[in-house]
Amino acid sequence: MLIQDEGRGVPVAKRIGTLFHETFALSRPGVAAALRQASETVGNKELVERLQEEENLGRNWAKAVPSYARGCGFLDFGSTHLTPLGEHVLAHDPDLHLPETLWLMHYHLSAPHGPGPRFWHDLVQRLPELGDGFDREDVAVQIAETTRTDGAALKERGVASTATVFLGSYAKSDALGPLGIVQEKENGYAFDYPEAPSAGVVGYALSHYWQGQLLGQQTCSLETLSEPGGFSSALLLGSFDLNRALRQLAQRGVLELWMAAPPYQVTRPPAPQQLLEGIYAAE
The missing domain is CATH 1.10.10 (Arc Repressor Mutant, subunit A)
Structure with missing residues (x-):
C-alpha cells in the first residue's frame, strides 16, 4: 500500500x-x-x-x-x-x-x-x-x-x-x-549505538537527504545536520563520526567543508546516482 x-x-x-x-x-x-x-x-x-x-x-x-x-x-x-x-x-x-x-x-x-x-x-x-x-x-x-x-x-x-x-x-x-x-x-x-557506516554510505545518504529535505540549498550548516531529528539521527551518527565521514568525503571531492569560522558549512553533494561507485569503495 x-x-x-x-x-x-x-x-x-x-x-x-x-x-x-x-x-x-x-x-x-x-x-x-x-x-x-x-x-x-x-x-x-x-x-x-x-x-x-x-x-x-x-x-x-x-x-x-x-x-x-x-x-x-x-x-x-x-x-x-x-x-x-x-x-x-x-x-x-x-x-x-x-x-x-x-x-x-x-x-x-x-x-x-x-x-x-x-x-x-x-x-x-x-x-x-x-x-x-x-x-x-x-x-x-x-x-x-x-x-x-x-x-x-x-x-x-x-x-x-x-x-x-x-x-x-x-x-x-x-x-x-x-x-x-x-x-x-x-x-x-x-x-546500542552501532559502528558507524562508511563514508561512501554517508555520502549517498546525505545526497538523498538533501534532495528531500534541503531542496535547492547549496550549503547547510554542520549544526543543522547534527541536530536531533536531522540527518545524523537517521544514521544514528554521533558528531565525531559525522565529522570524520564528511572530512573523508571532502578529501574525495564529493563536497566541501567550510570550517574557517562558525557556523561551519557543508556544500551540496552530487546527485545520488553520481555517488553509487563510492558506496562499496575501500576506505
Missing part, C-alpha cells in the same frame, strides 16, 4: 504504508529474491507470482517483499523497475550481506521523507531514548502515536503486529541484526 506524505515541510513524497509488511519482518533473502525477479517482470502482480513460483515464497510474504524492496530504496514505486541503487546493489552485493547495503536499507526505511513508512522514521529517532531495556509495548505506543498524528489510527492488532515486525527487522540475523542497533534480551530489547 502506498501513501502520500507531506514530509513536514518538504514536497509530497511516496512512502510505503504502515501495514505493508503483511505481518512479516524484513528478511534480506526475501528482498534479494525480489531484486532477482523484478528485472524479469512487467508488473507487480507478475512479480508476486514469480516470487511464489520461482523463489517458493508464501503468498503473503511474496506480497510483502516488493514493498520492503521499495522501502529500502531498491525498487521504483508503481512498477517493478529497479532503482539505480537497486541495480548497483544487485550487481555488487546480490545476497545483501555487506554492511554498506544493510546501512542503506536502514537509512531509506528511516529517512524523514521516505520511502520507508513514517512510523519507522519516528521509531528510529526514539531508539536512543528507549535505551537499554524496552519491550514491544514501548514500540507499539510510538507506532500508535504516529498513525494517530497522520490521521490513520490502527486497530490494536495492527499496532501490535507492526511493533513485532519492526523489532524483528532489527534483531534477526538475516535482517538488519548485523548492524547491532537492537539486541534481543531475555526480558525485552536493548538499543
